[in-house]
Amino acid sequence: MQIILVSRHLKAARTITIMPRHVLATIFALLLLVFSTSALFSWLSVALRLPLVEDLLVTLHLQEDRKTRDHVDSNLQLMATRLGELQAQVLQLDALGDRLSGIAGVRRERQVDTLKAAQGGPYVPAPMNAGELQKEIERLAVLVDQRSDDLAHVEYKLLEKRVRERLLPTVLPVKDAYLGSPFGHRADPIAGARAMHEGIDFNAETGTPVVATADGVVLAAAYHPDFGNVIDIDHGEGLVSRYAHLSRIDIKPASLVKRGQLIGAVGNTGRSTGAHLHFEVRMQGVAQNPAHFLKQGDEYAHLKRR
Structure with missing residues (x-):
């Protein structure tokens, strides 16, 4: 691209040729100037603790902290809900297992708890952190699997008992006799x-x-x-x-x-x-x-x- 300059002070017109490299160099210079100005302004703002910039940084930090806290709270809530569901499943499986064991006449083997010394005192809640919740969830998941296996065994024994009872002559051959x-x-x-x-x-x-x-x-x-x-x-x-x-x-x-x-x-x-x-x-x-x-x-x- 060529630009022709005409002036009364010039005896003849001057022609300026603009090449693509000139355009790129100009754009690069502008970007460098904007970046340098922004960096300088940010440095001066932090160094001099300008209220506007400091408030902006604090607000950004608070927003990030709030998002992180909300994410953690949401995960903890989900883990606590899952923990409650597993605890309820263990109780239900235990109760169902006891009833079926009584019907099937099968004695369920339970782990004997070790004797503990007498304890007491006021109740002071101690919420579990994420790691403790995860360990408790894993422990209860193993218990649920064990109870399911126990119920499968009881079901087999109950079926065996029903088959055995049907093959034993226990019905009167003559009703009115x-x-x-x-x-x-x-x-x-x-x-x-x-x-x-x-x-x-x-x-x-x-x-x-x-x-x-x-x-x-x-x-x-x-x-x-x-x-x-x-x-x-x-x-x-x-x-x-x-x-x-x-x-x-x-x-x-x-x-x-x-x-x-x-x-x-x-x-x-x-x-x-x-x-x-x-x-x-x-x-x-x-x-x-x-x-x-x-x-x-x-x-x-x-x-x-x-």
């Missing part, structure tokens, strides 16, 4: 000689429903010379229940039966002197007293006795 001959030695009703009675008799009218005393699989459902129409149900682990002298059989061998399911009816078939159900429980083929199992249910106590 009178207790007849118990388990043990007696005079044989036909031969009159002393004999072993390997079950319990339930006296009821012919046709009275007979139900399965527990879940299982039907081993046999057929006629036997001594037992008449008889059903054997396998409940697992070598435990078998037997229902004899039936007037009819309502299930087939290899069938799955549920506790309380109808399987037949009271009768007078086989070696029998009258309508009744002969009920046996055998473990590994050895006759057991059925009363020991039936007493674990709620119905045996209300069984009618002549």
